[in-house]
Amino acid sequence: MPEREVVQKPRLVVRKFLARPQHEGVGAVVRRSIGRFELKYFDPFLVLDEFSVSAPAGFPDHPHRGFETVTYMLQGAVTHEDFEGHKGTIGAGDIQWMTAGRGIVHSEMPAAQGTQKGLQLWINLSSKHKMTEPKYQEMLSKDIAEAAKDGVKVRVIAGEALGTKSPIYTRTPTMYLDFTLKSGAILQQPIQISWNAFVYVLEGEGIFGSPKSLPVTAHHLLLLGSGDGLEAWNKSSKPLRFILIGGEPLGEPITQYGPFVMNTQEEIDQTIDDFDNCVNGFEKARHWSSGDALSLDF
Numbered sequence: 001m002p003e004r005e006v007v008q009k010p011r012l013v014v015r016k017f018l019a020r021p022q023h024e025g026v027g028a029v030v031r032r033s034i035g036r037f038e039l040k041y042f043d044p045f046l047v048l049d050e051f052s053v054s055a056p057a058g059f060p061d062h063p064h065r066g067f068e069t070v071t072y073m074l075q076g077a078v079t080h081e082d083f084e085g086h087k088g089t090i091g092a093g094d095i096q097w098m099t100a101g102r103g104i105v106h107s108e109m110p111a112a113q114g115t116q117k118g119l120q121l122w123i124n125l126s127s128k129h130k131m132t133e134p135k136y137q138e139m140l141s142k143d144i145a146e147a148a149k150d151g152v153k154v155r156v157i158a159g160e161a162l163g164t165k166s167p168i169y170t171r172t173p174t175m176y177l178d179f180t181l182k183s184g185a186i187l188q189q190p191i192q193i194s195w196n197a198f199v200y201v202l203e204g205e206g207i208f209g210s211p212k213s214l215p216v217t218a219h220h221l222l223l224l225g226s227g228d229g230l231e232a233w234n235k236s237s238k239p240l241r242f243i244l245i246g247g248e249p250l251g252e253p254i255t256q257y258g259p260f261v262m263n264t265q266e267e268i269d270q271t272i273d274d275f276d277n278c279v280n281g282f283e284k285a286r287h288w289s290s291g292d293a294l295s296l297d298f
């Protein structure tokens with residue numbers, strides 16, 4: 001009996017976006033793919049930014065409520081500091097999984113000379129988790145599980161790949177995998193059938209979904225259609241690196257005002273009120289500032 005394939009109904013690429021650079025924060029540049037006008041929301045994902053920032057630019061004091069931010073560093077380092085005194089620096093390969101929940105006010109600033117690069121993903125929280133206590137999960141590069149087989153290497157940030165599991169707890173069920181395929185390598189990666197999933201290409205060129213499709217290069221976002229997994233090929237002579245992210249859609253109404261994402265307009269009005277008055281989770285914003293010279297109007 002032949003071995004059963006891990007992917008029986010491969011997902012095809014249904015939409016493709018090139019993320020062009022735009023200005024965000026103070027003097028920072030992001031290539032935004034999810035969260036821009038043409039793709040406001042890909043349930044449960046609100047924003048995907050490939051950011052690039054050099055001192056003195058950055059993302060000075062700003063609030064969040066109702067979702068999670070996941071920062072994955074690719075180059076350099078970023079220091080974050082919040083209104084509870086939680087402070088730290090994440091460097092290349094490290095991850096910070098921040099559940100803003102009912103409220104975080106923080107700054108995210110370059111920590112080194114040169115250009116700091118990374119990805120920041122905003123994952124929506126379901127109505128029952130929006131007002132949860134803020135929480136951080138941080139993993140250093142050396143602690144991120146890696147697996148390799150037949151020219152495919154994966155760093156498992158969330159979820160499971162090649163028999164390796166991540167310890168990250170996801171309130172909105174999410175997979176986050178960083179794949180590198182050597183020249184000639186082929187990938188088959190299962191994805192929950194009911195989840196939304198996309199690929200973001202970081203380096204090299206890859207063929208996704210069908211072996212007959214055209215190669216895709218860096219800074220492209222590919223939305224995947226229905227199916228039980230992803231098939232990808234590196235038919236080029238150079239390494240291919242891409243991120244595969246999937247998540248269970250919440251199927252809830254969303255109302256967004258900048259860094260506040262709730263279900264209804266009333267909840268947004270309440271959030272603006274809470275923030276202005278430093279109550280309901282924003283208490284510590286009253287006497288706090290990171291000390292960054294820059295300031296951000298969100």
Ligand code: FJE
Pocket residue numbers: 024025026030049051059062071078108109119120258259298
């Ligand atoms: C934010 C504008 C912003 N993408 N990528 C408005 F820029 C931000 C923000 C970020 C951000 C931070 C990092 Cl470290 C990386 C990012 C947007 O901080 F939250 C609002 N509201």
Ligand code: FE
Pocket residue numbers: 059062064069106108
């Ligand atoms: Fe932030």
